[in-house]
Amino acid sequence: MAGRMFRFIGLLLTSSWLVACIPGRDYEPRIIGGDPDQGREALARYECGVCHVIPGVPDAIGKTGPALDNYSRRSYVAGKFPNEPEVLVRWIADAPAMAPQTAMPAIAMSDKEARDMAAYLYESD
Amino acid sequence: MESSHSASVLHPASDSGAALIDQLGTALYVGGAIIFVVVMALAIYGVFAKARAINARGWILGGGLAFPIVTLTVLLMYSLAVGNGLNAIGSSNALQLFLECFGIGDARERTPADGLLRVHVVGKQWWWEVRYEQPGRQEVILANEIRMPTDRAVELVLSTTDVIHSFWAPSLAGKVDMIPGRTTRLRLQTSEEGTFRALCAEYCGGQHALMALYVVTQETTDFDAWLASQARPANEPTDPFLKTGYDAFFRGECHECHTIRGTPAEGTSGPDLTHVGSRKSLAAGTLNNHIGTMAGWIAGAQDVKPGNKMPSSLAYSGVELRALSAWLGSLE
Numbered sequence: 001m002a003g004r005m006f007r008f009i010g011l012l013l014t015s016s017w018l019v020a021c022i023p024g025r026d027y028e029p030r031i032i033g034g035d036p037d038q039g040r041e042a043l044a045r046y047e048c049g050v051c052h053v054i055p056g057v058p059d060a061i062g063k064t065g066p067a068l069d070n071y072s073r074r075s076y077v078a079g080k081f082p083n084e085p086e087v088l089v090r091w092i093a094d095a096p097a098m099a100p101q102t103a104m105p106a107i108a109m110s111d112k113e114a115r116d117m118a119a120y121l122y123e124s125d
Numbered sequence: 126m127e128s129s130h131s132a133s134v135l136h137p138a139s140d141s142g143a144a145l146i147d148q149l150g151t152a153l154y155v156g157g158a159i160i161f162v163v164v165m166a167l168a169i170y171g172v173f174a175k176a177r178a179i180n181a182r183g184w185i186l187g188g189g190l191a192f193p194i195v196t197l198t199v200l201l202m203y204s205l206a207v208g209n210g211l212n213a214i215g216s217s218n219a220l221q222l223f224l225e226c227f228g229i230g231d232a233r234e235r236t237p238a239d240g241l242l243r244v245h246v247v248g249k250q251w252w253w254e255v256r257y258e259q260p261g262r263q264e265v266i267l268a269n270e271i272r273m274p275t276d277r278a279v280e281l282v283l284s285t286t287d288v289i290h291s292f293w294a295p296s297l298a299g300k301v302d303m304i305p306g307r308t309t310r311l312r313l314q315t316s317e318e319g320t321f322r323a324l325c326a327e328y329c330g331g332q333h334a335l336m337a338l339y340v341v342t343q344e345t346t347d348f349d350a351w352l353a354s355q356a357r358p359a360n361e362p363t364d365p366f367l368k369t370g371y372d373a374f375f376r377g378e379c380h381e382c383h384t385i386r387g388t389p390a391e392g393t394s395g396p397d398l399t400h401v402g403s404r405k406s407l408a409a410g411t412l413n414n415h416i417g418t419m420a421g422w423i424a425g426a427q428d429v430k431p432g433n434k435m436p437s438s439l440a441y442s443g444v445e446l447r448a449l450s451a452w453l454g455s456l457e
Contacts, residue, residue: 045413046413046415046417047412047413047417047418047421048417050412050417050418050421050422050425050428050429051417051420051421051424051425061428062421062425062428062429063425063428064420064421064424064425064428096447100444101442101443101444102443102447103420103424103441103442103443103444103446103447104420104443104447105416105417105420105447105450105451106416107415107416107417108415
């Protein structure tokens, strides 16, 4: 009886190690009221991948702009501005308004779309 | 760029050549399935029936000789009728075309009617030059987009300046090769308004897969207005930002390859850009057309389509790139 109990506890322990193997986040997700799935769809629709590498977005292999992987771990947006959610949303929608010398054009999009794209960039690795 | 109509031979546009081919295909699939089932049933019958009960001579003459002769003759007539119909104007009714082969019904006019629109499409690695014949006037040149009215057929005159290409708009018509040293022809027609994707269907080099275009069908009045606007030249911009882009265009020597009518740009080895802002796509059906993709294409043409003849531009500041993209986008 006791042997069975030990086996059960052993199984529990082992499974808890396995759960620990499931990749989790080691950072706080930055929730900004956007929908990451719609953001990925919007990034694909606007073909941001012409200039950027964006993991998870088809054909996003451009080299003109910086790669956008692991965006939540980056300290700066465009190498200039602190990587805060609202800053990234503003940058996506109208980069030239923030940095007049940038090569990234302002693309006509809704605030929601910019928010969704930012949410996806923060969520994706 | 999304087509309004899926590019599939199984989803043909109404009153198009593809609709005729689809009907022929359906007749073949259904007929083939019926014959297969009957043959299998007969095979089973042959195993279980008593040998004396089978009239072997009758089956050989009837099933082995008469049936194939009749069936194949009818199919031949039908497929010839469809082939004929692909060059005819105004009908996609296969039965009507079939009956015409026997002199039943009114034979329709097969010669080009007045006002037939003739459009030259020249395949190039890896894009399409499109030239509208304008009787008595200079032809209108554009690239990677064909527009046509829904009430008239358009005759495409297909050629190539390099290797073999093949023009294929799956929902509109069959495919026709573009062969060096020759011209081939293809008739396009549909009564349906929409945007139809077409592509190169003959391997033509590294970026063959990114050689597509859009066929846009619209009402005659819209089409005529579009063609008239395409015939107009571009103007030097007055807005200072767009003027920056205009100057960047010439400083970057884009005019060595591209023509923009109304400006000193008269290069001919690349697509005519006089109305590039009005097009559905960039880089031959590869990208949607907006300021972001325009900038990305100019700066990274060799990333988007490696090996194509347009170099990635390294000459521009960020502001110049945006201004150039904005100016080209304004050329509608």
